[in-house]
Amino acid sequence: MNENISPHSSSSSFVPIEEHHIQDAIQVINEAKEFNPNLLDYITKSTPSASNDKKYHVISVFGSQSTGKSTLLNRLFNTNFDVMDETRRQQTTKGIWMAYAPTVSNTKHLKSQNENIFVMDVEGTDGRERGEDQDFERKAALFALSTSEILIINVWETQIGLYQGANMGLLKTVFEVNLTLFGKAKLNKSNNHKVLLLFVIRDHIGVTPKENLASTVTQDLINMWDNLNKPNELSHMKFEDFFDISFHTLGHKVLQPENFANDVQLLGDRVINKDNAEYLFKPQYHHEIPIDGWTLYAENCWDQIDNNKDLDLPTQQILVAKFKCDEILSNVYEEFLLKFNEQHLIKIPKLNEKLTDDIDYEDLGLSFIDLKNDVLENFDVSASRYNQSIYEQKRITLIGKLNDKFKEIFEAYAQYLLGNTIKLFTNVLNSGKRNLPGKNFQDGVVSLSNKYTQEYSKALKFLSLGGELDTTGYEDKLNKQVEELISKQQLIELNNTINKSVKKVNNGLVKAITFELGDLKDDTWDTILNKFNQLTKEVLSKYESSTDEYDFGLGTSDKLNNLAIESFKFKSWVNFYDSIHKYILKDGLINILQDRFDDKFRYDDNGLPKLYENSTELESSFEKAKKFSLQILPILTRAKLSNGKDIKPEYDIFNKHLKQKYTTINETEQVQASYTDSEDEDEEISSDSFSIIVNEEEKQLVLNKFKREVDAKFVETKRSIIQHVTQ
Ligand code: GDP
Ligand code: MG
Known part of the structure; x- marks a missing residue:
C-alpha cells in the first residue's frame, strides 16, 4: 500500500468497508412509543462535519416481519441492526431504529461520496396476523413517510399479486391516512414534495422478469389508490402526486448467495452513484431541513402521528425553522454579549475627564461593524439553511438586538463627545477673541464651530454602524448648545x-x-x-x-x-x-x-x-x-x-x-x-x-x-x- 495514502484518509475513494467503524443503531421510538431525546446527540456525533447541513439522506424500510429487512439494510448500508438468528431464535427489540451508514456497499467499492445516510428500520412483532399491533405498524409507516426520502418496501417475489402477503393491506391503510395527514399540504401548488417507494423484491429467482413484477405491483397500487376513500377536496389527487415508484430485485440469499451479494451492491450503486441511470435520490424527496433540525422535526411528526392529529408538514418545517433560528439567534447573541462586554464597555472615558481624548473613533467604529458582521456571519452559517423567510425574519430581529446593544454604547460615547466638544468649544470662546481663527469674531466663531461640529459628526458617523444608528438627535443637540454659547x-x-x-x-x-x-x-x-x-x-x-x-x-x-x-x-x-x-x-x-x-x-x-x-x-x-x-x-x-x-x-x-x-x-x-x-x-x-x-x-x-x-x-x-x- 502506498504509505502516503492513509486508509482513513477522506480524500481516498477506496476505503475498505472493514475499516469503517460501525456504529450501533439507536432506538428512535421505543415500545412505549416514546421518542428518544438522545437522537440529536447520536446524529451530531455521526456527522461531525456539521457544515454538511442539508447533505444527508434518510431511508426507511417497511415490510412484514422476518422478510429479511434488517439483513438487507446491514448488507447494503453496513449497519448492524438486529437480525433474527435462526439458530438462537433471538427476539429483536420492537420499535423504530436508526443507524448511520458508514458506507454503502457497491460494485466499485466506492466510498459513499460523503453523503450522510441515515437508515431507519422498523421492528414489529410477528403477531400481525393476530391483529395485535397494526396500530404501531401503521404509525411507524406514517412516521417513515413523513421523515424519509425513500421508503423501501420489502416483498417476497412469491407474494406479488397476493393482496395480504405483500403488505398491501397495511399499505392501503397507510395511503389513506397519509392522504388525510399530508393531503391538504399538497393542495398548495408549490409543494412538489414526494416520497420514493422503492420495492425491493426478495428471493427473485429470475424466472419472471423484473419489469413484469413491476407492472403487476404498479397496477395493484393504482387500483388500490383509485379505490381509496379520499376526502372530497383531494379526490382529484393522483398517486404520482405523492409518490414515485422504483423497483429492485435481489437474488435468493440462500440459493444464490453470489447473485444476492451482487444485487445488493447494484442497489448500492443506485444509492450513491449520481451518474447511475437509476440513481434513486431526487431533490424533491428531501424535507429541506438542516440535519440539526431534523430530530426536532421528526419528534413533532411522531407526536402528531401518535396523537392522530392532522400532520401539517409545511407548518412543521416552519415551526422547526422558528425554533432552530431562535436557538441559533440566542446562541450567537450570547457569544456576542461576551465579546461586546469584553471589548467595549470599560473603555468609555468619564465625561470631561480630559479635554482631548486619544480614542480612534474610526477604529472603534470599524470594530463595532466587524463584531456585528461576525455575529451575523455566525448566524447565517447556521440559520440560512432553514426556511428562508423565517431565517430572514429572525435575521432582522437579530440585527435589531445588535443595534440596540450598540446603541447603548453609541449613546454613552455620544454623550461623552457632546460634553467634551461643548467644553472645548466653551474654553476657546472664553479665552478671548484673539484665540479665535479668522479676521473677526463672527468668522472665527463660525469656523471654530464648524470645526467642532464636523469632528463631532465624524466621530458619531464612525460609531453609527455605517449609518444604521441615527446620529441626528445628537447633532441637533450639539448645534443647539453651540448656538446658545455663541449667542451668549x-x-x-x-x-x-x-x-x-x-x-x-x-x-x-x-x-x-x-x-x-x-x-x-x-x-x-x-x-x-x-x-x-x-x-x-x-x-x-x-x-x-x-x-x-x-x-x-x-x-x-x-x-x-x-x-x-x-x-x-x-x-x-x-x-x-x-x-x-x-x-x-x-x-x-x-x-x-x-x-x-x-x-x-x-x-x-x-x-x-x-x-x-x-x-x-x-x-x-x-x-x-x-x-x-x-x-x-x-x-x-x-x-x-x-x-x-x-x-x-x-x-x-x-x-x-x-x-x-x-x-x-x-x-x-x-x-x-x-x-x-x-x-x-x-x-x-x-x-x-x-x-x-x-x-x-x-x-x-x-x-x-x-x-x-x-x-x-x-x-x-x-x-x-x-x-x-x-x-
Ligand atoms: P426482518 O425481521 O425483516 O428484519 O428479517 P431479518 O433480517 O431479521 O431476517 C429474518 C430471517 O430471514 C433471518 O433468518 C435471515 O437469515 C433470513 N433472510 C434474510 N434475508 C433473506 C433473503 O433474502 N432470503 C431468504 N430466504 N432469507 C433471508
Ligand atoms: Mg428486523
Missing part, C-alpha cells in the same frame, strides 16, 4: 465693544472739558458739544457698514446692532452728563469762582501780586474781580450754547427704563423695554434737566458762600491798607 458670547462681545467705545468717547470728552474749564468763554459749551459729537461720530463710523446698518463683526442681528448703537449713544450722553457734574460740582464751582476772583483781585495782568494803596483802588478792583468771577457763573451752572439754547441730549438719560434697557444689552430685555417705553409719561423730567448743572437753590448757596469769602478777603485786604497807611 456675542452679547458679551457686543457689550464689551460698546463699553470700550463709551470709555473712549468719555476720555476724549473729559480732556476737552478740563481744557475748556481752564479758559471759559461764551462758546465753551459749543466747543464741548462739538467735541462730543465728533468723538461719537468717530466711533459710529467705525461700525457703519455698506448696507446703511451697523456691523460689529460679531454676527449679531441688525436689531441687536441697532440696540447696541443706541446703547452706546445713550451711555455716552450719560457719561457726558456725569463728567460735567464731576468737574463742576457746587463745591468745585466755588473754587473756580474764587480762583477766578483771586486771579483778578490778587494778581495784576503780569501775574504779579497786587498791592493796594488806597480804598478806592481796592474797591474798584474788588468789584471788577467779583464781576469777572461771576461772569462765568451762567456758563458753569448751565450747559448753554452761544445761541442761547440748552444742550439737549438725544435720549432722556434720566428715564430709568431706558437706563435699564441700555445698561447691558440682552435679547430678552429688548422685549421688556418695548412696552415700558409707553408708560413713561408720569415721570417726565423737564427737558432742561440735562443742561442744569447747578440749580437755582444751589446757585444761591454758592453765591452766598462766594460773597462771604470774597467779602472776607476784601476786609482783610482793606485792613492791611489801613495798617500800611497808618504805619
